[in-house]
Amino acid sequence: MRRLTSPLVALALLAGCGNSTAPAPSASASAMAAAAPDAGAPAIEATTLTRKTSPRDRRIADEKACEGDDAAACRRAADRYRGYGHVAGCGVERVGPRPPRLVTGADHRDDVRQYDRWIRKVCELGDLDACLQGAKNLESVQITSRTSAACTRGGLGDCPLYQWVVGMHPEKKKLLEDERRDFITTGNHGQLFVDLYRKEKTRGGDTLPQEIADLALRICTTTHECDEVMLMLDENGFAPAALAPVRKAAGEALATACLDGDCECGEAARYLDAGDARALDLARIGCNEGDPEACYVLGDRYERGDGLTKDVMKAFGLYQQACPAVLAMDGREEIYSRAACDRLSAWSEEGTDVEKDRDRAFFFAKLACPGDGIALDHALCVHRAIFHSVHDYRSPDHFTMTPQDIGRQFFHGVDSSPVDGKECSRPSVAELCKKTAPLIH
16 A cells, blocks of 8 residues: 655644644654655545535625625624634635635634624624623633634524533523523533533433433424534434434434534434435535535545545545645634544554654644543544553643553543543444443553
């Protein structure tokens, strides 16, 4: 198999300046810098599916409707610049080579200005949350996992975790809204994230009750943020087989949304059945528009030779496109594929198709699992745990801990609510955790 020699350099953009620093993932990194991080976007074949309208046309239509005082259209216009979720960057015209990622740190300044423009309209039309969000936007903008989970820059109507909790426990509606509003205005989250991620007392199993299946699909269909819904079902102990019908229906809803001009093509490709011929075309459509998850799906197909002629060079280029080595690490928005980062980490660790470099592998493992809390895919954090426990990698965020203790924390999750060190109890990772446990303990 041909070996790829185009390396990746671990770079982080610094806040407030146009410079960058290299954590030097290997001794030869500086000599290789000229070849990284962009190996060039692979050519993407034409698709057979046709969209009813484009994301750009939908954006323009929303902006025109907003000028006519359509509050819902104004919210959608603002959401394109909020920095997280499937709608962020959708249909927005960016400066730079095509296809870009939908949202990068370089877009931060323009996105803050455009968010201000449209959120003011939402505020003027009587939305109190929009007024608070607009004021906060002028004060500071930090896009974090908590920003996304609490939907602090969006509306509650398309906030999946909020919709999940309220659907399961309607009596918590006012409590959650008060906690979220306090978080938006003061930064004090109190019990908000404990409440958003709270697990049910009774664990699920091999059967998904119809009322829960209906709730899950309703949230997925209305918010188009299906990963968070599947996360909560997984956290509550429902086996993958029990979730299969919901995944299938979610895939159909997401595929329809993609062809209607929304930016869920990559997620749709992931959710459709493996043999569904539409998945490959959906991935092509999304990747061509800068959807990192779509590029990951396409890269995975090339790597495995699934529906395409096996081509590791194209797979490598698509993974790079979905998880570039240059990312803003200062709170500016960055939307990338953590699954693609995980594959780049594995390739660098294995050394079969790219030069073996464990430091580079660890760098990408950190991008795949940046925190020891709740991850949409805990398998990526299990992979990171091995670097700490087996290979003695330290972490500045866990300075007082031994590498082995850090590994255990990423393996199980932090031992405090709402995680409670029980992430390996999720059915989606039960077998992986069982297999990996001897390396961690």
